[in-house]
Amino acid sequence: MTNRQMSLVGFMQAGNVTVYSGSWRYPSAELGFLSLDYYAKIARTLEEGGFDLVFFDDRLAMPGVYGNSVADAVRYGARPVKLDLTAVLGGVIGATSRIGVGATYSTTYYDPFHVARTFATLDHLSGGRAAWNVVTSVNDSEAQNFGLEKHLGHDERYDRAHEFLEAVTALWDSWEPDALVMDRESGIFADPEKVHEIDFAGKWFKVRGPLTVPRTPQGRPVLLQAGSSGRGREFAAEWADLIFTGDPGIEVARQHYRDQKKRIAAAGRDPDTVKILPMAYAVVGETQAIAEEKERLFLDAYVHPVASLTLLSEVLNYDFGRHGLDDPVTPAMLDASSGIRGLFEGVRRHLGRDDLTVRDLAAHRATLLQGPRFVGTPDRVAGQMREWFDGEACDGFVLAATHLPGAFEEFVRMVVPILREQGVFRSEYTGHTLRDHLGLPK
Amino acid sequence: MTNRQMSLVGFMQAGNVTVYSGSWRYPSAELGFLSLDYYAKIARTLEEGGFDLVFFDDRLAMPGVYGNSVADAVRYGARPVKLDLTAVLGGVIGATSRIGVGATYSTTYYDPFHVARTFATLDHLSGGRAAWNVVTSVNDSEAQNFGLEKHLGHDERYDRAHEFLEAVTALWDSWEPDALVMDRESGIFADPEKVHEIDFAGKWFKVRGPLTVPRTPQGRPVLLQAGSSGRGREFAAEWADLIFTGDPGIEVARQHYRDQKKRIAAAGRDPDTVKILPMAYAVVGETQAIAEEKERLFLDAYVHPVASLTLLSEVLNYDFGRHGLDDPVTPAMLDASSGIRGLFEGVRRHLGRDDLTVRDLAAHRATLLQGPRFVGTPDRVAGQMREWFDGEACDGFVLAATHLPGAFEEFVRMVVPILREQGVFRSEYTGHTLRDHLGLPK
Numbered sequence: 001m002t003n004r005q006m007s008l009v010g011f012m013q014a015g016n017v018t019v020y021s022g023s024w025r026y027p028s029a030e031l032g033f034l035s036l037d038y039y040a041k042i043a044r045t046l047e048e049g050g051f052d053l054v055f056f057d058d059r060l061a062m063p064g065v066y067g068n069s070v071a072d073a074v075r076y077g078a079r080p081v082k083l084d085l086t087a088v089l090g091g092v093i094g095a096t097s098r099i100g101v102g103a104t105y106s107t108t109y110y111d112p113f114h115v116a117r118t119f120a121t122l123d124h125l126s127g128g129r130a131a132w133n134v135v136t137s138v139n140d141s142e143a144q145n146f147g148l149e150k151h152l153g154h155d156e157r158y159d160r161a162h163e164f165l166e167a168v169t170a171l172w173d174s175w176e177p178d179a180l181v182m183d184r185e186s187g188i189f190a191d192p193e194k195v196h197e198i199d200f201a202g203k204w205f206k207v208r209g210p211l212t213v214p215r216t217p218q219g220r221p222v223l224l225q226a227g228s229s230g231r232g233r234e235f236a237a238e239w240a241d242l243i244f245t246g247d248p249g250i251e252v253a254r255q256h257y258r259d260q261k262k263r264i265a266a267a268g269r270d271p272d273t274v275k276i277l278p279m280a281y282a283v284v285g286e287t288q289a290i291a292e293e294k295e296r297l298f299l300d301a302y303v304h305p306v307a308s309l310t311l312l313s314e315v316l317n318y319d320f321g322r323h324g325l326d327d328p329v330t331p332a333m334l335d336a337s338s339g340i341r342g343l344f345e346g347v348r349r350h351l352g353r354d355d356l357t358v359r360d361l362a363a364h365r366a367t368l369l370q371g372p373r374f375v376g377t378p379d380r381v382a383g384q385m386r387e388w389f390d391g392e393a394c395d396g397f398v399l400a401a402t403h404l405p406g407a408f409e410e411f412v413r414m415v416v417p418i419l420r421e422q423g424v425f426r427s428e429y430t431g432h433t434l435r436d437h438l439g440l441p442k
Numbered sequence: 443m444t445n446r447q448m449s450l451v452g453f454m455q456a457g458n459v460t461v462y463s464g465s466w467r468y469p470s471a472e473l474g475f476l477s478l479d480y481y482a483k484i485a486r487t488l489e490e491g492g493f494d495l496v497f498f499d500d501r502l503a504m505p506g507v508y509g510n511s512v513a514d515a516v517r518y519g520a521r522p523v524k525l526d527l528t529a530v531l532g533g534v535i536g537a538t539s540r541i542g543v544g545a546t547y548s549t550t551y552y553d554p555f556h557v558a559r560t561f562a563t564l565d566h567l568s569g570g571r572a573a574w575n576v577v578t579s580v581n582d583s584e585a586q587n588f589g590l591e592k593h594l595g596h597d598e599r600y601d602r603a604h605e606f607l608e609a610v611t612a613l614w615d616s617w618e619p620d621a622l623v624m625d626r627e628s629g630i631f632a633d634p635e636k637v638h639e640i641d642f643a644g645k646w647f648k649v650r651g652p653l654t655v656p657r658t659p660q661g662r663p664v665l666l667q668a669g670s671s672g673r674g675r676e677f678a679a680e681w682a683d684l685i686f687t688g689d690p691g692i693e694v695a696r697q698h699y700r701d702q703k704k705r706i707a708a709a710g711r712d713p714d715t716v717k718i719l720p721m722a723y724a725v726v727g728e729t730q731a732i733a734e735e736k737e738r739l740f741l742d743a744y745v746h747p748v749a750s751l752t753l754l755s756e757v758l759n760y761d762f763g764r765h766g767l768d769d770p771v772t773p774a775m776l777d778a779s780s781g782i783r784g785l786f787e788g789v790r791r792h793l794g795r796d797d798l799t800v801r802d803l804a805a806h807r808a809t810l811l812q813g814p815r816f817v818g819t820p821d822r823v824a825g826q827m828r829e830w831f832d833g834e835a836c837d838g839f840v841l842a843a844t845h846l847p848g849a850f851e852e853f854v855r856m857v858v859p860i861l862r863e864q865g866v867f868r869s870e871y872t873g874h875t876l877r878d879h880l881g882l883p884k
Contacts, residue, residue: 014563015643015654015748016631025629026622033565034566034656035566035569036535036536036568051685060654061650061654062654064639065483070634070637070639070652071634073635074631074633074634074637075632075633076630076631077624077632079635080631080632081654081655082559082560082565082655083563083566084559084560084562086526086528086532087529087531087532087535087563087564087567088532088567089532090478090528090530090531090532090533090534091532091533091535091567092532093478093529093532094478094533094536095535095536101485109553109557111588114526114551114552117524117525118526118529121525121526121529122526122529124476124477125478125529125530126474126478127477134795143651144648144650145646145649145650145651146553146555146645146649148648182466182473182519183468184467184469186466187519187521187744188518189458189466189516189518189522190517191517192513192514192515192516192517194521195512197506205589206586206589206590207586207588208583208586209585209587212501212502212522212523212524213525214458214476214525222654222668255758282845304629361466369806418478
């Protein structure tokens, strides 16, 4: 019997190097993020490392909540650049042959017909490697690029997302698998009995269909989701093939894992067919000292506190620019959103004191992500990852990069061989589609 | 002094081989239109031929006007397949290095922020080779994939398109050319004084901006447009860098050319900086007999009259399925749209009789396009093209393919060398951007 296999996913941004604000300043970071070669090279590195998937994050605006201005995002490189992901993925598909390719699209600011067509096309062009990371968007800055003043409320966004998914999956299924005939002699291109108008009519969307793309190699592209609220977990249980989490410690992660798997079963699906992966950083060095010096570079040297607050304001849709850096965190701030309260609790536990300032919040979330950070020699990093994986805190990891292409190159060169030797990660791809890699049904 | 140079553009569809319904049945047509290699190969062929641009047509629905059903479009292959063009272009960009790459996007069914970001991204990834073909969409089938019953009226569509372009170009200009600093030492990523919110507020759109993509290599991607109505010509005069036309004869084309250039001057632009290109078919053979046999294959052998009517119904937004194939064309049909009246007049002139049937209309527009058809030996085809070009009926051609990849391979192999020898077409690319190829200002 083969060992349970770990899933590995590379987490990317199309613009500004990586997800946190200091990444572009890292000494060996390449800054070619406006060129296709840059993305092709990184994707090929992950493919050499046997990764299941490379996927790209997105937001539909610059961070503009902090100080109600984009100026600090622009000044400090706090993710002012975000390219069109379909264009990037088209190029990445041409440069790779096996790794899955995913992009983030918002159910709040796109139409189902467009999104269905985009991912069906990506699935065909890649021979069955496409994934859609479903998000509902986060803040007013995005709303203001699409004619609205305010972002939709949380539940309203999820209502819309649910209906959006119903319409998209109906469009994906609108061609039966064997509808395409292409018989030149008879002149029959496809069987009209097997291509269906969907006549979808919901509260938010009306779509006649069919989609203009035949059934795709994967049947349906893989769905990714990262909701962590109760409503988000329900949504993921119903729809997602792969769920991202952001729990800082292994115990919380275990609880989350058990809870999410239970919800998947309750939604009538087989929990083994849904992967749960925390977003994690791996900081690897040939020696412990090298790894720790790299962590210092990553955490301290290049991150401006205002840049961190710019990104926090974006994610939490709360303007930290109203406060000074050394202002105390007040009850009024905590009441402004559940996200701020969660952040406060995390930092309080971490620092072991209650008198937090805005600067403390910024410092704690300098890396933006809340998931684990594995730091050390290759053996040590592999060991930490095994502890999470074997301890049923996860089914693998979504790895964010401290800098690019270095962080992924080093991980593939130093850590992947250990995981392979231990028999928990593939030596080579055995299937062709992303569903094959993940062990998911078609 | 160098000769006036001809512009050549390859006209493509992402799906179903080419623009007319019989193309997929052509004996040597390849049917790999769901794979990236297929598009990469054709684009490389056009690049070897020194073409200025390859661009892709689009519609946001299957043809569903004929008989109020998509069944015949599906059955006969009358363009039921249309892929996401940005995904295709991303792949084509990776497979080429000099040829321009263009896609059609509708101002009626997209948002300015998305479209601005898509083409700015394509322009960066391609090193300045991107073009947007601006359309306002054509029919109710598209409307019904986006929650509407009926397509917007003609003038309303153009009002919206005009405002759409204002918003998109403001977004493209929202980063000044030298805004990106990326100074690792100081930590300044970009100059906030040079990145501007646009605060666009019109009748249709409100967009805060800025765009999340820095100023592109071409400054602005190239704009293509094909409006032929009075309003369409005005729109093109104001916005387009490259205008497609569909005049069947050289005299009508000359009048159109003069009229359009006059309108460009009246809009305050230099008429020499806007190219006017008819959409044309070239059917080339080693001998006249081969070319004529190819034309017969193209026109007669593989086109079902119902497939032609399906596409005509799509373009004219009129249901020809209400009539039998041998029903006479009635005054009521002519009154239904100016497009049908124009079609009727064309067929009447061509056949020299008034008693037309629906079948006559279908047969006349079997190739769908209305522009010239050049048929013969390479010398003869080059001569016909020179007659149009030298006679100031056009600045070059948008070439549609009778079948693929054959039609473009044969044109590049047989006709391009003659045009090069005559000094009216480049021997090799001298610039790097599409604007360079077209001789347009940045």
